[in-house]
Amino acid sequence: MTDPYAGVRDTTQGRVFTVTGGDWDALLQSLDPLAEERLVVNMGPQHPSTHGVLRLVLEIEGETITEARSVIGYLHTGIEKSAEYRNWVQGPTFVTRMDYLAPIFNETGYCLAVEKLLGIEAPERANTIRVLMMELNRISSHLVWLATTGMELGALSMMIYGFREREKILDIFEMVTGLRMNMAYVRPGGVAQDLAPGTEDKIREFLAEMPGRINSYEDLLSENPIWKARTQGIGFLDITGCMALGITGPVLRSAGMPWDLRKTQPYCGYETYEFNVPTEETGDVYGRYQVRLAEMRESLKIINQALERLAPGPVMVEDRKIGWPAQLALGADGLGNSLEHIKNIMGQSMESLIHHFKLVTEGFRVPAGQVYTAVESPRGELGVHLVSDGGTRPYRLHVREPSFVNLQGFPAMVEGGPIADAIAAGASLDPVMGGVDR
Amino acid sequence: MTLPPSEGSNPSNTQPGTSPGLRTPTGESVGQPDRGMFGVVGSGDTSGFGGLVRPPYAPPPTDRPYGGYFDEVVDSLTEALSEQEVAYADAIYATVVDRDELTLYVHREQLKTVARTLRDDAGLRFEMCASVSGVDYLDSRPEDPYRLHVVYQLRSYSFRRIIRLEVAVSVEDPHLPTVTDIYPTADWQERETYDFFGTIFDGHPALTRILMPDDWEGYPQRKDYPLGGIAVEYKGAEIPPPDERRAYK
Numbered sequence: 001m002t003d004p005y006a007g008v009r010d011t012t013q014g015r016v017f018t019v020t021g022g023d024w025d026a027l028l029q030s031l032d033p034l035a036e037e038r039l040v041v042n043m044g045p046q047h048p049s050t051h052g053v054l055r056l057v058l059e060i061e062g063e064t065i066t067e068a069r070s071v072i073g074y075l076h077t078g079i080e081k082s083a084e085y086r087n088w089v090q091g092p093t094f095v096t097r098m099d100y101l102a103p104i105f106n107e108t109g110y111c112l113a114v115e116k117l118l119g120i121e122a123p124e125r126a127n128t129i130r131v132l133m134m135e136l137n138r139i140s141s142h143l144v145w146l147a148t149t150g151m152e153l154g155a156l157s158m159m160i161y162g163f164r165e166r167e168k169i170l171d172i173f174e175m176v177t178g179l180r181m182n183m184a185y186v187r188p189g190g191v192a193q194d195l196a197p198g199t200e201d202k203i204r205e206f207l208a209e210m211p212g213r214i215n216s217y218e219d220l221l222s223e224n225p226i227w228k229a230r231t232q233g234i235g236f237l238d239i240t241g242c243m244a245l246g247i248t249g250p251v252l253r254s255a256g257m258p259w260d261l262r263k264t265q266p267y268c269g270y271e272t273y274e275f276n277v278p279t280e281e282t283g284d285v286y287g288r289y290q291v292r293l294a295e296m297r298e299s300l301k302i303i304n305q306a307l308e309r310l311a312p313g314p315v316m317v318e319d320r321k322i323g324w325p326a327q328l329a330l331g332a333d334g335l336g337n338s339l340e341h342i343k344n345i346m347g348q349s350m351e352s353l354i355h356h357f358k359l360v361t362e363g364f365r366v367p368a369g370q371v372y373t374a375v376e377s378p379r380g381e382l383g384v385h386l387v388s389d390g391g392t393r394p395y396r397l398h399v400r401e402p403s404f405v406n407l408q409g410f411p412a413m414v415e416g417g418p419i420a421d422a423i424a425a426g427a428s429l430d431p432v433m434g435g436v437d438r
Numbered sequence: 439m440t441l442p443p444s445e446g447s448n449p450s451n452t453q454p455g456t457s458p459g460l461r462t463p464t465g466e467s468v469g470q471p472d473r474g475m476f477g478v479v480g481s482g483d484t485s486g487f488g489g490l491v492r493p494p495y496a497p498p499p500t501d502r503p504y505g506g507y508f509d510e511v512v513d514s515l516t517e518a519l520s521e522q523e524v525a526y527a528d529a530i531y532a533t534v535v536d537r538d539e540l541t542l543y544v545h546r547e548q549l550k551t552v553a554r555t556l557r558d559d560a561g562l563r564f565e566m567c568a569s570v571s572g573v574d575y576l577d578s579r580p581e582d583p584y585r586l587h588v589v590y591q592l593r594s595y596s597f598r599r600i601i602r603l604e605v606a607v608s609v610e611d612p613h614l615p616t617v618t619d620i621y622p623t624a625d626w627q628e629r630e631t632y633d634f635f636g637t638i639f640d641g642h643p644a645l646t647r648i649l650m651p652d653d654w655e656g657y658p659q660r661k662d663y664p665l666g667g668i669a670v671e672y673k674g675a676e677i678p679p680p681d682e683r684r685a686y687k
Contacts, residue, residue, distance in 0.1 A: 073649040080634075081658060085665055085680045116537055243565055243595070246623025257595075264598050368578075369497065369536050372569065372591050372602065383569050385589060389578040396659075400569035400591070400627075408626050437649055 038066070043422070045074050051148065052433030056410075056422065063418045068411040072404075075437035083397045087363030088114055089324070091394060093184040095384075098399060099435030100181060101144050104130075104137040105377040106399070107186035112267055112373040113386040114188040117366045120322065125313040126190035127268045132203070132306040133176070133185065134268075134375075135299040139210070140169040141378035142292045146217060149289075149427040153230045158220060165213050168206055175199055190316035193328045200307055207304055214296055221289070231285035235413040235425030238283050245409045249380025249402055250295065251429060254280045254287035261376035268375075273302050285428040295378075322364055325356050363392040379403050379430050403435035496579060500535040507599055508540040514561035515542075515552070524551055541602045546614040549605055553617045556592055556601075564592035564601065567621035570628055572635035576661035583608045586637055586660075590617070590624075607637060616642040634659035 007018040044055040053074035059067040083094045095110045096103040108130050115121060122130070147162025170180040175196050177183035185192050221227045237245075242252045252259055260277040262270040278294030280287035316323035325345075328338065345353040368390035374383040380402030387396040406429045413425040503509055512533060516526040529548035534541040544552050556564040569591040576585045584606035593600045605614050616639040617624045628639045629648040636657035639645055647654060656663055667679030677683075 073647075073651070076649040078658065081665060082680070119537070244622045246566060246568070246621070259595060265600070370541075370573075370589075370602075371537055371539060372600070374568070374600075381568060383591065385569060385571050385591065387573050395578060396571075396573045398569070398571035398573075398589075400571070404626065404630075405623060408623065 041419075045071075051427065051431055054407075054426075054431065054433055054436070056426070058419065058422065060419055063420075065414050065417060065419055065422060068414050068422065070407055070410050072407065072433070072436050075433045077438065079438050080397050080399065083394050085393065087392050088188055088366055088394060089363055091397070092187055093182075095397075095399065096182045096184050097434065098401065098438050099377065099379070099382070099403060099432045101141045101432050102137055102377050102379070102382075102435075103182055104133045104186060105375055105382055107184065108134060108268070109373060109375045109377075109382045109384045109399070110386070110397075111186050111188045112375065113371050113384040114366065116371045116373055117369060117386060117388050118188070118322065119367075120189060120317055120319065122190045122268075123314045123317065124269075125194075125311065126315045128306050128310055129191050129195060129315060130186055130268050131270065131273070132303055132310075133173075133191075135302045135306070136169050136172060136203070138299045138378045139296050140166045142296050143169075145292060145378075145427075145430045146289075149424075150221070152423050152427050153227065155221060155224070155227060158217065161213070161217065161220075165210065168209075172199065172202055172206065175202060187316070189319070189322045190314070194315045195310075200310065203303065203307060207300060207307075210300055211297070214293060218293060228286065230420075230424055231289060231428075232282070234285045234417070234421045235288075235428050236284050237409055237413055241409065241412055245412065246405045247380065247409045247429075249376070249378070249406065249430075250288050250291045251406060251409070252380070253278065254291045255283040256281045261374055261381060265374065267373070273305050275299075275302050285424045288428045320355070321359070324359060325352065365390060365392055374400070377402055379432070379435070380406060399438060401435040401438060403429075403431040403433075404438075407431045407436055497532075497534045497536055497541070499532045504533070504535045504540065506538065507597070508535055508601075511540065511562065511599065511601060514559060515555060518555045518559040518562065519551070522551065522555070524548060539600075539602060541604055543604050543606070546605050546607060549603070550615050550617065550620065552603065553590070553592075553620045556603075557620055562594070563596040564594045564599070566593045566595060567591070567617065567624050567627075568593040568600065570617075570624050570631055572631045572637060572659065574635060574659065574661045583610075585609065586612055586635055588614060588631055588635075588637055609636075612637045613640055614638070615640050616645075618642055633657070636660065 009016055009018075039060050041058045041060055042055060043058055045053040055071040055074070057069045057071060058065050077097075079094050079098055083091055086094065091110050091114070092107040095106040098106050111122075143162045143166040147159040147166070150156070150158025150162065173183060174180050176199055177185040177192070179185075237247070237251065237255060239252070239255045239257050241247075242255050242257065248259065256279055258277045258279050261267075262275075263277055275298045276294075278291050278298065280290050325341065328336065345356055366388040368388050370385065370387040372383055372385045374381050376382070381400065382402055383400030385396075385398040385400065386394060389395040409429060410426055413429075414422040417425070504512065512526075515530075519526055519529055528545070529552050530542045530544055532543040534543070542552070553567075556562050567590060569589075571589050573587045573589060574585055575582060575587060579585070586607050586609060588605045588607070590603040590605075591600060592603060607614055612635075614637060616628055618628060618639075619641070625643070626648060628642055629645060631637055632639060632642075632645050633647045633650050634657055646652065650658065665679070665681035667681065669679055669682075670677045
C-alpha cells in the first residue's frame with residue numbers, strides 16, 4: 001500500500017505508518033483493526049470465577065467475544081470406571097463425589113437405578129427421608145450458586161449470606177449422616193440409618209428462619225441496579241436453544257418451559273407432594289436467578305410436607321439379602337455397629353455372623369439387564385444408566401450429568417457479547433466441575 | 439449417509455435380519471457360559487458349585503404386546519418408517535422390553551433415519567437426546583464380535599416418554615454415524631463415548647477426546663483396559679490395587 005500522506009515501512013512489530021498529512025479517514029479505512037487485533041485468551045483453568053477447574057478459550061476482539069470454547073477434563077477421576085470394581089453398595093460412596101454440591105441427588109439417582117434393576121422399592125419412610133434430604137440439598141446447592149454468582153458479579157455480601165445459610169443445612173446433614181458432604185447416606189434399598197433424635201426440631205428451626213432469609217436476598221438483589229444491569233438480558237438462551245443443546249433444569253425453566261422431572265416423571269413419591277414448578281419468560285441470567293429463588297421456596301414447602309408425613313417405620317428394605325443387618329448406633333467412640341448386633345453375631349448366632357460377613361465382603365447379586373433412571377437435580381436431569389451382568393458389581397455405570405450437558409450451551413450464550421458477561425452467563429449455568437468431569 | 443471405508447469387514451452387520459450384539463440369527467445367545475461360583479480361577483473350586491453353568495445374559499427379544507406406551511411408539515415408528523420406504527425389521531433388528539423400558543436395537547446404517555423419524559414424526563416427538571453412552575460387553579459375552587454398544591436415551595417432552603436406542607459395533611470396525619445434526623446435544627456426549635470406548639462417530643464436527651488428555655492412548659472404559667493403580671504397603675502387608683484384589687463376581 002502506498003499512501004501519499006504516510007510513509008510506510010515494515011518492522012518486526014508489523015507495519016508502521018509515519019503520518020505526515022491529515023487524511024486520517026483513508027488511512028483508517030485501509031486498516032482493519034478488528035482483523036489484526038484478534039486475541040485468544042485463556043480464562044482458567046485456575047480462574048476464581050469459573051466455578052472450578054474449567055478452562056474457557058475466548059477469542060476476543062476488543063471487549064467482544066467472537067468465539068468461545070470450553071475445555072474440560074481437569075477434574076476427571078474415572079469414577080465410572082472405578083465403580084465397576086466395587087460392589088453395588090460401595091457405589092454411592094463413589095457417585096456422591098461427582099457433583100459435590102448435590103451429593104444426595106447422585107446417590108438417590110444411583111440407588112433408584114439399582115432398585116429398578118433389583119425390582120424392589122424403598123420403604124415409605126426411606127422415601128420420605130430421601131425427599132427431605134434432596135430438597136434440603138437443593139436449597140444448599142442453590143445457595144452456593146447464589147453466593148458464588150453474587151461474588152463474581154460484585155455482590156460480596158451475598159456470598160457471605162449464602163454460605164452462612166448453607167452452613168445450617170450442612171449442620172443438618174452432619175446430624176443425620178455424620179458428614180457434611182459426600183455422605184453416601186442413600187443406599188440401595190433405603191437409607192443408611194434413621195434420622196437422629198432431634199433432627200426434626202432442627203429442620204423446623206431452619207424452616208422457620210429460611211423464608212425471611214430468602215426475602216432478604218431478594219431485597220438485596222432483585223431491585224439492585226447493578227445486579228439488574230449485570231444479569232438482565234445477559235446470557236440469553238430460548239427454549240429452542242435449550243432443547244437442541246439438551247439443557248435442563250433452571251436454565252430451561254427460565255426460558256419458559258415448565259419441565260421438571262419431579263412432576264413429569266415422578267420418583268420417590270414426588271407426585272404426592274404439593275409444589276409448583278417456577279418458570280420465567282426472560283431466558284436470561286436474571287430469570288435463572290428468579291427461578292432458583294422461587295425453587296428454594298418450593299423446596300421449603302416440600303420439606304414441610306415431608307416432615308408432616310414422617311411416620312415411624314423401617315428405613316431399609318426388609319429383605320435381609322439386600323439390607324445390611326448392622327444396626328448403626330452411637331457409641332462412646334462415635335457411630336458404629338450397635339452393641340446389640342455385635343453381641344448377637346459374636347456370641348449367639350454364627351449364621352448371622354457368616355451372613356453379615358458375606359453380605360459386606362461379597363455383596364448381593366443384581367439380575368442382569370440395563371436401566372436408565374433420572375432425577376431432577378438442582379442443575380437439571382441427572383440420569384443414571386446402569387448395566388448389570390448378574391454379578392456383585394456394576395457392569396457399567398454412566399451418569400448423564402446435567403453440568404456436563406448444560407456446559408455445551410456456554411458458547412451460544414456468550415458469543416457476540418462482552419467478556420464481562422461471559423462470567424455472568426457461565427455462572428448462570430451453574431456447572432460443578434466434579435460433575436462435568438466425573 | 440457415508441459409511442466407513444472398512445464397511446466390508448463386517449458383512450453380517452450390513453445384512454438386515456442379523457442381530458449384532460444380541461443373539462445369533464438362530465436365536466442362541468453368544469458368548470461363553472459362566473461356570474462355578476465365586477469366580478475361582480487357577481485353583482480347584484472347593485465351593486461345591488464347580489458344576490454350575492450359567493448361560494451368558496443376552497436380552498431376549500420381546501413379543502407383543504409390549505405394554506404401556508411402547509406398542510404405540512413401535513406402531514408409529516413402523517408407519518413413519520414405511521412412509522420413507524424403510525421396513526421396521528430392516529432398521530430395527532430387535533425390540534426388547536425389560537423392567538418397563540423399551541430398547542430398540544438399531545442397525546447402524548439406519549440409525550440416522552430412525553433418530554430423525556423419532557424426533558420429527560408427530561406421533562413420536564422424541565425432541566431430546568437425554569444421554570449417549572457406551573457399554574463394552576467383552577466380559578459378559580466374550581465371543582460376541584459386536585461388543586461395543588452405543589446407547590441413546592431419547593426423551594419426548596410432548597408425550598413424557600422415554601425410550602432407548604442401542605447400536606452394536608465391533609472393535610475392528612467401530613464406525614457409526616453421528617446424530618449431532620439431529621440432536622446437537624449429542625456433540626459432547628459422543629465425544630465422551632469416543633474418548634472412553636473408541637467408537638467413531640462418522641460426520642461428527644470435531645471428534646476429539648474430551649475428558650482424557652489429547653495425547654492419551656487407549657480407550658479407558660473398555661473392559662480390556664486395566665483400571666490401574668499401585669499396591670499399597672501397610673504395616674508390612676501389601677494391599678494390591680483394586681482390580682487385582684481377590685473379588686467375587
